[in-house]
Structure formats: structure tokens, C-alpha cells
Amino acid sequence: MAKLPVPVSQIVAEFGPTLNDEPVGGWRGRGEPDKLVKTHCCFCGQQCGIQLKVRDNRVIGFEPWEEFPFNKGKLCPKGVKRYMQNNHPDRLLAPLKRVEGKGFVPIQWEEAFSTTVREIQRVQSQYGKDAVAFLSGVSLTNEKSYLAGKFARLALQTKELDYNGRLCMVSAGAGNKKAFGVDRAANYWDDILLADVILCTGTNVAECSPITTDYIWRARDRGAKLIMIDPRVTPMVRTCDLHLPIRPGTDSALMTAILRVLIEEGFVNEEFVREHTNGWEETRQVALETSLEEASRICGVHVDDIVKAGRMWGAAKTSFLLHARGIEHQVKGVDNVLSCINIVLATGRIGRPGCGYGTITGQGNGQGGREHGHKCDQLPGNREIENPEHRAYICGVWGIEDSELPHAGHTAQEIMNMIHEGEIKALISICFNPLVSLPDSNFTREALSRLEHFTAIDFFLSETAHHADIVMAGSLHEEEEGTSTSAEGRVIRIRQAVTPPGDAKTDTSILLELARRLGRGQYFQFESSEDIFNELRVASKGGTADYYGITYDRIEKEMGVFWPCPEIGHPGTPRLFEDLQFSKPGGRAVFNPTPYRPPAEETDEEYPVILTTGRVVSQYLSGTQTRRLGGLVELCPEPYVEIHPSLASEHGIADGDWMTVESRRGRVTLRAKVVTTIRPDTVFIPYHWPGKKSANNLTGRFLDPVSKIPEFKRSVVRIRKAEGAGPQED
Amino acid sequence: MSERRLYIDPSRCIGCNACVEACSECETHAGFSMIHLETIQRGDTVQTTPVVCMHCDDPACAAVCPADAIKRTPDGAVQTSLKPRCIGCSNCVFACPFGVPKYHAGYDQMMKCDLCYDRTSVGKKPMCATVCPSQAILYGTPEEIAQGRRGTPINEFVFGGTTVRTKVSLMMPHGTDRLDVKRSAIVRKSDLIQLARVQSE
Ligand code: SF4
Numbered sequence: 001m002a003k004l005p006v007p008v009s010q011i012v013a014e015f016g017p018t019l020n021d022e023p024v025g026g027w028r029g030r031g032e033p034d035k036l037v038k039t040h041c042c043f044c045g046q047q048c049g050i051q052l053k054v055r056d057n058r059v060i061g062f063e064p065w066e067e068f069p070f071n072k073g074k075l076c077p078k079g080v081k082r083y084m085q086n087n088h089p090d091r092l093l094a095p096l097k098r099v100e101g102k103g104f105v106p107i108q109w110e111e112a113f114s115t116t117v118r119e120i121q122r123v124q125s126q127y128g129k130d131a132v133a134f135l136s137g138v139s140l141t142n143e144k145s146y147l148a149g150k151f152a153r154l155a156l157q158t159k160e161l162d163y164n165g166r167l168c169m170v171s172a173g174a175g176n177k178k179a180f181g182v183d184r185a186a187n188y189w190d191d192i193l194l195a196d197v198i199l200c201t202g203t204n205v206a207e208c209s210p211i212t213t214d215y216i217w218r219a220r221d222r223g224a225k226l227i228m229i230d231p232r233v234t235p236m237v238r239t240c241d242l243h244l245p246i247r248p249g250t251d252s253a254l255m256t257a258i259l260r261v262l263i264e265e266g267f268v269n270e271e272f273v274r275e276h277t278n279g280w281e282e283t284r285q286v287a288l289e290t291s292l293e294e295a296s297r298i299c300g301v302h303v304d305d306i307v308k309a310g311r312m313w314g315a316a317k318t319s320f321l322l323h324a325r326g327i328e329h330q331v332k333g334v335d336n337v338l339s340c341i342n343i344v345l346a347t348g349r350i351g352r353p354g355c356g357y358g359t360i361t362g363q364g365n366g367q368g369g370r371e372h373g374h375k376c377d378q379l380p381g382n383r384e385i386e387n388p389e390h391r392a393y394i395c396g397v398w399g400i401e402d403s404e405l406p407h408a409g410h411t412a413q414e415i416m417n418m419i420h421e422g423e424i425k426a427l428i429s430i431c432f433n434p435l436v437s438l439p440d441s442n443f444t445r446e447a448l449s450r451l452e453h454f455t456a457i458d459f460f461l462s463e464t465a466h467h468a469d470i471v472m473a474g475s476l477h478e479e480e481e482g483t484s485t486s487a488e489g490r491v492i493r494i495r496q497a498v499t500p501p502g503d504a505k506t507d508t509s510i511l512l513e514l515a516r517r518l519g520r521g522q523y524f525q526f527e528s529s530e531d532i533f534n535e536l537r538v539a540s541k542g543g544t545a546d547y548y549g550i551t552y553d554r555i556e557k558e559m560g561v562f563w564p565c566p567e568i569g570h571p572g573t574p575r576l577f578e579d580l581q582f583s584k585p586g587g588r589a590v591f592n593p594t595p596y597r598p599p600a601e602e603t604d605e606e607y608p609v610i611l612t613t614g615r616v617v618s619q620y621l622s623g624t625q626t627r628r629l630g631g632l633v634e635l636c637p638e639p640y641v642e643i644h645p646s647l648a649s650e651h652g653i654a655d656g657d658w659m660t661v662e663s664r665r666g667r668v669t670l671r672a673k674v675v676t677t678i679r680p681d682t683v684f685i686p687y688h689w690p691g692k693k694s695a696n697n698l699t700g701r702f703l704d705p706v707s708k709i710p711e712f713k714r715s716v717v718r719i720r721k722a723e724g725a726g727p728q729e730d
Numbered sequence: 731m732s733e734r735r736l737y738i739d740p741s742r743c744i745g746c747n748a749c750v751e752a753c754s755e756c757e758t759h760a761g762f763s764m765i766h767l768e769t770i771q772r773g774d775t776v777q778t779t780p781v782v783c784m785h786c787d788d789p790a791c792a793a794v795c796p797a798d799a800i801k802r803t804p805d806g807a808v809q810t811s812l813k814p815r816c817i818g819c820s821n822c823v824f825a826c827p828f829g830v831p832k833y834h835a836g837y838d839q840m841m842k843c844d845l846c847y848d849r850t851s852v853g854k855k856p857m858c859a860t861v862c863p864s865q866a867i868l869y870g871t872p873e874e875i876a877q878g879r880r881g882t883p884i885n886e887f888v889f890g891g892t893t894v895r896t897k898v899s900l901m902m903p904h905g906t907d908r909l910d911v912k913r914s915a916i917v918r919k920s921d922l923i924q925l926a927r928v929q930s931e
Contacts, residue, residue, distance in 0.1 A: 207744070
């Protein structure tokens with residue numbers, strides 16, 4: 001029974017989001033802190049260092065941590081307000097159960113655990129082990145990510161395990177593995193400072209990775225040129241040297257055209273290509289097959305600007321290419337990533353100071369979380385689940401037979417599809433709010449309502465958890481010890497500033513207790529987060545993401561250690577590929593041709609407008625945390641539709657008017673923000689809101705064939721002026 | 731090394747409001763930000779800029795205060811009004827050429843940026859300059875600015891013939907030595923000129 005027990009409005013009235021505007025005790029009454037805890041922000045992949053002020057086991061404020069090398073005290077508004085969660089009125093303080101007609105009522109832990117275990121065992125004996133799925137997320141620490149993977153595979157004994165990074169890093173990860181054999185930004189951010197040209201594509205750097213803007217500016221102050229590829233004029237686009245306002249969903253065509261310019265104008269580093277790569281000839285052929293005019297027509301970018309971009313990139317001595325979800329959230333997300341890597345490899349600018357490449361991780365622990373085994377096809381250390389040697393190694397670490405280790409399961413969206421189809425009957429989730437974050441929300445809602453059993457582990461009652469039978473009150477980032485890995489590949493220490501409030505438990509202790517009750521406690525003998533990390537170190541040893549030489553002690557002393565770090569004495573690896581040895585056959589990096597493939601949906605008479613979605617600086621992902629923080633909500637209280645005046649005027653829409661945006665999947669009615677800073681053929685909606693305001697009512701379940709990432713960045717819609725907001729409840 | 735000063739560089743501003751949120755965390759004026767963020771003309775641009783007290787050498791706010799409630803420290807920081815003296819008349823609010831002071835009804839006094847006197851007097855940076863992700867607000871020495879930044883700092887502003895000199899500087903393009911604030915026509919500029927070109931073909 002995973003239907004809502006009472007209407008949404010009643011759940012919201014009790015569990016929020018309510019806004020927390022003031023710290024505990026009120027602005028005047030918070031008093032002096034007992035201690036300052038050096039830890040990190042939880043709200044993006046940059047993982048800024050921050051100090052939390054703690055008094056009487058409550059987080060009461062923050063102080064910048066100026067010694068931490070990455071951000072040196074800098075924070076975006078999310079970082080400033082992140083401390084307000086631990087004392088939040090919506091914070092879950094006890095486990096809950098669904099009661100039809102009443103909502104969610106507090107229960108004892110005994111009942112929460114025994115109900116969950118009984119239901120899992122019932123479903124598994126009736127339908128088989130794989131009828132239970134586990135969905136996880138990478139706002140979790142490395143320890144919890146590792147534990148989630150091991151828990152699903154050994155305690156639940158299901159192969160159906162995946163994570164919310166499926167909506168985040170998987171295209172980049174797959175592309176990086178194809179080209180380099182290792183899934184990490186190739187450089188630490190200090191190399192940005194030394195780059196002569198910086199190319200950012202599909203990344204609203206200013207709003208999604210704000211600290212990175214200072215790195216880029218410091219390079220620009222030295223004279224570096226900045227190329228931005230984006231359908232919108234974002235804050236970094238505003239001042240850049242060259243803006244290519246690309247049509248959403250066409251990126252590989254543009255990058256392949258730039259590669260063609262590099263070839264035709266003699267900018268290819270022939271020696272590097274010959275000595276250190278494979279696959280060039282075919283890639284070169286494909287690049288020469290499409291004319292610049294054709295690429296210009298596909299991408300909506302002027303030919304001259306393509307040539308300019310090629311020359312700027314080609315002529316530079318050092319360069320840094322950064323990309324993010326804009327190119328990755330597409331049915332050709334992996335191709336787009338490869339098309340970027342191709343221009344990096346063609347010019348041979350990698351593995352040296354100032355020569356860099358990387359994807360900008362979106363989620364807090366998007367980097368570390370994906371390496372350690374809650375991705376359906378991966379084992380710890382970035383190992384492949386279907387590789388016999390990799391399996392054997394992990395079976396050794398875990399003390400099991402190969403037959404006991406499940407094989408690859410399905411990806412997050414596929415798991416939701418299987419729930420919808422009735423193939424998966426029960427779900428345990430932690431740190432994932434698919435009802436807001438997956439595409440096609442109406443489908444997701446329907447799927448959730450078909451579950452026979454759903455246990456959610458959460459610290460706030462997320463929209464997805466509204467559908468749960470049992471909610472287990474888990475822990476916030478600041479309530480448990482651990483580590484995470486930043487966008488740069490720097491492994492850092494997350495500190496427990498306070499213990500979980502009320503009867504809430506740490507996520508770790510919840511998973512350990514469930515494992516014990518499932519009769520699998522022998523595999524989960526951990527006394528502390530550090531114990532888990534120490535097993536993770538061994539499990540990652542010899543993998544590409546090798547953490548063996550990283551210890552809690554070292555991280556603290558060195559303010560982070562970059563993986564790979566195979567031995568205790570190893571200094572860590574801020575810059576990959578310095579020896580030009582790639583983790584591919586022959587030590588050679590691989591070019592991958594990217595012949596153009598169209599997006600899943602083309603515009604037509606019925607749906608003539610392109611929709612793209614993204615973030616705002618004051619909100620994080622599905623908003624389950626940040627929609628509760630008053631200061632942040634005030635900065636952007638509601639989603640809106642960015643629309644160009646020429647398109648708006650065709651529909652009689654003025655700035656601030658209500659407008660309806662409709663796709664084949666659903667519709668939203670929001671206010672128009674009429675701006676010249678977007679392409680006239682495209683509208684933009686930020687995606688952090690649920691229900692009737694959710695941009696994901698519009699997006700489709702179209703997946704990249706390799707990474708299985710959904711095409712969030714390109715849907716087709718029709719628009720019209722609306723009279724008002726219409727009914728807002730689901 | 732010379733004394734550190736505050737520099738505002740609007741070209742770097744990303745409009746994130748970190749400065750505003752962090753300022754309002756300060757114990758002395760909790761819940762109320764002394765810095766604000768101006769959105770220039772959102773229809774045409776994403777330009778924003780932080781506005782802090784410029785700490786004038788000869789502050790108009792202090793000059794027009796009938797209660798002598800606004801003091802300047804020996805090192806040039808113009809303070810928030812003295813609570814016992816401020817009569818809430820808001821003369822300062824109207825007199826400031828930069829639009830900085832605000833009367834706060836809750837506190838019943840004029841409050842404005844005092845350059846985080848509590849932080850700067852013990853060698854720390856002001857809070858806004860510490861957190862600013864893009865370092866559009868920078869606290870540093872003139873030498874750091876000369877070596878590290880591509881613009882020129884100016885601290886001389888002309889308002890209708892009156893010259894105002896300030897402790898805080900504004901980063902402007904090279905070759906600028908002062909800012910002459912005139913009423914001038916607002917230029918509407920589409921940032922997507924390139925796109926218009928593509929479409930006209
Ligand atoms: S959200 Fe990112 S940029 Fe903002 S403070 Fe947190 S880690 Fe830093």
C-alpha cells in the first residue's frame with residue numbers, strides 16, 4: 001500500500017516544507033558556541049569547507065573556514081544557510097508509519113524494523129529476491145554509499161540497486177571510462193588558473209558551482225579567454241569572450257564541428273595523437289563528414305562562431321574544458337561527453353599544468369558516491385560488476401562465493417519502470433526523491449502507488465516518502481562521521497557536529513540493524529564509520545578509484561587527499577595522466593567518433609517549443625532540504641518560465657503573466673519571466689519543486705542507451721497564456 | 731604591505747546573494763542584511779551588483795544627521811547609527827548618494843554596513859568578502875589588486891558636480907579614473923545578438 005494515506009495538503013501541514021528562518025533560540029538567543037566543527041557543505045559537488053557552530057548538541061550557526069584550500073572561506077547562500085537543518089521544525093525525530101485516513105504517526109523503532117523486515121521477507125519469498133529494490137543517493141558519504149551497495153547486495157540479496165547519480169554523473173562517468181578508463185575530473189581546479197582558454201559547455205557555473213567562478217576569473221585576470229556554450233545567458237556567459245548560444249539537445253554536432261575546424265586549420269597535435277591515443281582515424285573521418293554549415297543549422301550557432309571557437313581552442317598553449325549536466329542530460333549524453341574529450345585529445349592538452357578536463361559534479365558526493373558500489377553495474381573502487389576478476393576480488397574482501405554476489409541490475413529509471421509494471425514490489429530508499437527528480441512525475445507517482453511495501457529512510461519527509469509505509473528517521477550530513485570526494489577528486493572529512501536529534505538514528509545504524517535482522521549481520525561488523533572506510537579502502541585497492549593509502553588521519557592533516565592513492569606513503573594524485581598513461585589498452589587514450597544523433601523529441605506543429613531545465617543558485621536538487629530554509633526560499637520562492645520576448649509576444653504573454661507549458665506527459669502553469677537572455681526557440685524552468693509546479697511533469701523518460709540518463713535538457717512543449725495558477729494541489 | 735581595503739567588482743558578480751545571507755547572520759544585526767544586491771535590468775541582462783557602504787571620506791549621511799549619531803572611526807569606517815542617539819528621521823537614508831543606509835523599524839534605528847568592524851579590527855576579512863564565491867567583493871591590498879586584477883580601482887565619484895571620495899573602491903575598466911554619475915539614456919541591449927544573426931540568415 002503505497003498510496004497517500006491523506007491528501008498532500010494534510011501531509012504538508014504536518015511535515016512541511018515549513019520555513020526555518022532563524023537559528024535555534026532565535027537570532028538573539030543562540031548564544032556563544034561550545035565548539036566549532038570543521039566540516040563541509042552538503043549542497044554541491046564542490047564541498048566547500050565550512051565550520052559549524054555547535055551549542056548544546058545543536059547546530060546554531062556557521063563560520064567560514066578560510067584555511068581550507070579549495071574555497072578558502074567562500075560559500076554560496078546554500079552553504080551559509082545549510083546549518084539550519086538540524087534544528088528544523090520539519091526534522092523527523094522518530095520513525096513513522098502510514099495510517100490510512102490519519103497520515104503518518106510516530107512508532108517505536110522495533111515496529112519500524114520488524115515491519116520492514118517482515119515485508120521484505122514476504123515479498124522476496126513470494127516473488128523472488130529481485131522483487132525488492134534499493135534506491136540510494138550521493139548526498140551520502142563514501143562510507144554510507146559503500147554500505148548501501150553492500151547492504152543491497154548482501155543483506156537484501158537483490159541485484160536491483162541504483163542511485164540518484166543516475167540523474168547526474170553517469171554520462172560523464174561512462175564517457176570518461178570509454179576515453180580514459182578512469183572516471184574522475186582529470187585535474188584539480190588549480191589547473192584552471194593556468195589555462196589560456198577555458199571552455200565551459202552545458203554548465204551554469206555561476207549558479208551550480210559558484211566557487212569555480214573565482215578560479216575562472218583568476219585565469220581571466222591573467223589573460224585567459226572564456227568560451228561558454230549555453231542556450232541561456234547565465235552570469236558567466238554575460239562577460240565571456242565567446243558565447244555559442246546552442247540549441248538544446250544538439251551538443252555533439254557542435255563539438256564535432258569544432259573538431260573539424262581543429263583538423264582543417266592544422267591545430268591537431270599529431271605527435272600526441274600518434275603516440276598516446278587510439279581511434280583517431282575513424283573519429284577524424286566522422287568529423288569531416290559533417291559540414292560546418294550543417295552543424296550550424298543543427299545547433300543554431302553561427303558558422304563564424306564555430307570557427308572562432310575552434311581557433312581559440314586550437315591556438316592556445318594550455319586549456320581547460322569543463323562540462324556538466326547541460327550536455328550530459330541527453331539521450332546522447334555519453335556522445336556529447338566524448339565529443340568534448342575528442343577536442344581535448346586532438347590538441348593533446350591533458351596531464352600537464354594548466355591542461356585540464358573535467359565534468360563538474362553536481363551532487364555533494366557525486367564523485368565519491370558513484371565509485372563505491374551503489375551503482376547497479378559497479379563494485380567498489382570503480383570496478384565492473386560483470387568483470388570476473390573484479391567480482392572475485394570483491395567476493396574475497398566480503399568473504400562470499402561468486403554465486404552470492406548478484407549481477408548487474410537495472411538503472412534508477414528502469415527500476416521505476418519495473419515498479420510501474422509490477423515486476424518490483426517493494427522498495428527501500430535513502431537519500432533519493434524520485435517523485436521530484438525523475439522525469440515524467442505523473443508516471444513516477446503512479447509507480448510509487450503500486451508498491452506493496454515501501455520503507456523510506458529520510459531526515460525530512462520528502463515528497464517520495466509521502467508514499468511510504470514506514471519512514472525511518474535517519475541522519476543529516478552533520479550528524480555522522482565520514483568522508484566524501486569533491487568534484488576535484490579530493491577525499492575530505494565530513495564531521496559529526498551533533499548526534500541525531502530525538503529518536504532519529506544515524507543512517508549507518510539503521511542499515512546495520514536491518515542487515516542484522518535480515519540474518520546477514522556477519523557481513524556488517526562495523527563499530528564506526530572509520531571501520532567502514534577501512535574496509536572501503538581495501539575494497540577499492542587495485543581499482544581505478546584506489547583509496548587504499550587514504551586514512552582519516554591523513555585527510556585531516558593534509559586537508560584532503562586526491563585519489564588514486566594506492567599506498568599510505570603515496571602523496572595522492574591531484575592531476576591524472578602526468579605520465580600520459582591511460583587506463584586503456586596499451587596505455588592509450590581512446591578517441592570515440594560521435595556521428596550526430598537527433599534528440600528523442602523533435603519540435604513539430606503541435607509541440608513547437610524546446611524546454612530545458614536546470615538549477616537556481618539558492619536551491620539544491622529536489623529541494624527536500626533547501627525548500628525548508630527561509631533565507632533560501634525568499635531568494636527564489638517559486639519556479640518560473642524564462643521566455644524570450646519574441647516568443648512571449650507571439651502568445652500575448654507579458655512579464656509576470658501566468659503561462660501554461662504542456663508536453664505529451666503533463667503540464668505546469670507558472671509565471672513568465674520575459675528575458676532576452678534565452679534563445680527565442682527555448683524556454684527554461686528550474687526543477688526543484690514538486691507537484692503541480694514540477695518541471696518534471698513535462699520531461700520524458702527518454703534514456704541514453706549507455707548511461708541511462710534521462711533527457712532532462714531537451715523536451716518539446718507548447719505554451720499558452722493562462723488566466724491564473726489554476727488548482728495547485730495534486 | 732599596505733592596509734587591506736574593500737573592492738567591489740560588478741563584472742564578477744553572479745547574483746548569488748551569499749553576501750546578503752551571510753551578512754544577516756552577524757550577531758550585531760541578526761536577521762537583517764547591511765549589504766544588498768541590485769538586479770540591474772533582468773529583462774535584458776543577468777547583471778547584478780552588490781551594494782555596500784562605500785565609507786566616504788566626508789560622509790553625507792553623517793553630515794545631515796541632526797542627532798550626530800553617525801560616527802567615523804579613525805581608520806575611515808563609517809559606523810551604523812549610535813542606538814541611543816538615532817532618532818529615526820531617515821535624513822541619512824535620503825542623503826546617501828549610493829542608497830546605502832536603511833532605517834530598520836524593528837531595531838528602530840538606521841543600520842548600515844560598518845565594514846564588519848568586529849572582524850576587520852581583529853585582522854579578519856569582512857563577512858561578505860570572505861564568502862563571496864566569485865570574489866566580486868574582495869578585501870585585499872592595493873598591490874594585490876594591481877597585480878591580480880585586470881580592471882582599475884576607482885574611489886572618486888562625481889554626483890552632479892559634487893565629488894565624493896570613498897574608502898571602498900569600485901573596479902572599472904582600465905583607463906577609468908573616476909565615475910561621473912549622470913542621468914543618461916538607458917541602453918537596451920540584447921545579449922543574444924549573435925543569435926539574431928543566425929536567425930536572420
Ligand atoms: S552549495 Fe556548493 S558552492 Fe555553495 S557553499 Fe555549498 S559547496 Fe560551496
